[in-house]
Amino acid sequence: MWKWFFVVFLGFMMMGCGTTKKLTSQHKIDSLITTIWEQNHFIGFLVVDPVTKDTLYSLNAEKYFTPASTAKIFTLYTALQHLPDRIPTLKYIRRNDTLYFEGTGDPTLLHPYFKDSTAIDFLKQNKHLVWHSDNYEGNLLGPGWAVEDYQYYFQVERGALPLYGNVVTVYQADSLQVVPTFFKDKVVLLNYPLNREETSNTFYYDASRGDTVAIPYRTDSVLTLKLLENVLRKKIGRTTKLPDGEKSILYGGNTDSVYKRMMHESDNFLADQLLILSSSTLSNTLDGNKAREFILENQLSDIQQPPRWVDGSGLSRYNLFTPESMVLVLGKLYTEIPKNRLFHLFPAIEDSDNPEGEALSPSKPFVYAKSGSVGNNYSLNGYVVTKSGRTLIFSFMNNHFTKPASEIRAEVMQVLKRIRDRY
Structure with a gap:
């Protein structure tokens, strides 16, 4: 393995010494990856200088890969293009003493981390409320998501x-804590292999475990109405259509806080809701598909290999992206977003073998x-800052390997360290 790295890194060092040397270096790296890595799995690797537009290295950059959570980079770009600094949390129309309202897909409302109550506080101020419950056109689960999960x-x-x-958030303090309390009678204290029944909101929690568990509940409009009425302590009407007229928008929390948590915690729920939220700026009905289609047809119409992009989170194995398309979007982000803000949104990796950002050394990212x-x-996929001060954009994608993922992560980091040191 280290023999391979020596030759790979030697190849990188030879780059920049003339066109012939660059081509020779690329050939040497290609031949070694072919003999050592491709016998086990498939690699795509692209490194680009966003200032000079030079391609420093390219391998299978135009081939499609399963991106997993790196699909969130496309979601981030879409949200940044469509959403303002504050989250549009509700749309509403007033008629006399009645407020008609609808959701926008805002994921932060009473969220266990954000705990945003902007919409709740606003709704409490109104005497009569009617909820438009039929403005979402998408499915509850994404295509290709595993039923057993x-x-x-x-x-x-x-x-x-x-x-x-x-x-439903469940944890043990002086007594059993269930948020929202609406579900407390639905939590069974039992050491059981399931967190929840598949077809009902019956939850299981082993009180001896001592940690906090977040368990998805089955959603529907009747349940949502009950939860709203419970927190507002008033009856709410329902309608399938808002009155005619221009809708007003209620704005909530800061969008960057949602982007950062999505990217740093790789939060799938936030990612998929951000696409739904983005679609609220495009039409009167919500559907993450609309946001994806719009961004691909407009701001990302220059992608040479259009992705198969089916969800905002990357949870689905149906997703297919190329390193070249990843680098293109990373390049747009680098050009359009101030570097300090952009690097704040992306997880930082220091001089450590852990590319997940954990247990980092005190050295500079x-x-x-x-x-x-x-x-x-x-x-x-992201940005590497070299010792000379250059920022390079890279995409390193690995599919279908059988050895431990920790070994792949360590190999990726070794290559990135050499790029940092050489350039």
Whole structure:
């Protein structure tokens, strides 16, 4: 393995010494990857200088890969293009003493982390409320999501008016704590292999475990109405159509706080809701597909290999992206967003072998990148800051390997360190 790295890094060092040397270096790296890595799995690797537009290295950059959570880079770009600095949390129309309102897909309302109550406080101020409950056209789960994962936090149902992050949060303090309390009678204290029944909101929690568990609940409009009435302590009407007229918009929390948590925690729920939220700026009905289609047809119409992009989170294995398209979007972000803000949104990786950003050494970060992992696939896409002060954009995608993912992550980091040191 180290023999391979020596030759790979030697190849990188030869770049910049003339066109012939660059081509020779590329050939040497290609031949070694072919003999050592491709016998086990498939690699795509692209490194570009966004200032000079030079391609420093390219391997299978135009080929499609399963991106896993690095698809959130496209979601981030879409949200930044469509959403203002504050989250549009509700749309509404007043008629006499009645407020008609609808959700926008805002994921932060009473969320266990954000705990945003902007919409709740606003609704409490109105005597009569009527909720438009039929403005979401998408599905609760994304295409290609595993049915058996319904009980885990990484696969939460989507919708127009999510409350509490669409999860039940359970933990043991002096007594059993359940948020929202609406579900307290639905929690069974039992050491059981399931967190929740598949077809009902019956939850299981082992009180001896001592940690906090977030369990997705099954959503529907009747339940959402009950949860709203419970927190507002008043009856709410329902309608299938808002009155005619221009809708007003209520704005909530800061969007960057949502982007950062999506990227740093790789939060699938936030990612998919951000696409739904983005669609609220495009039409009167909500559907993440509309946001994806719009951005690909407009701001990203110059992508040479259009992605197969089916969800905002990257949870689906149906997603297919190329390193070249990843670098293109990363380049647009680098050009359009101030560097300090951009690097704040991306996870920072320091001089450590851990590309997940954990247990970092006190040294200065040199990689700002989003990772993505799903069985037998690992990708890391973002920016590497070199010792000379250059910022380079890279996409490193690995599919279909059988060895431990930790080994792949370590190999990726070794290559990025050499790029940092050489350039």
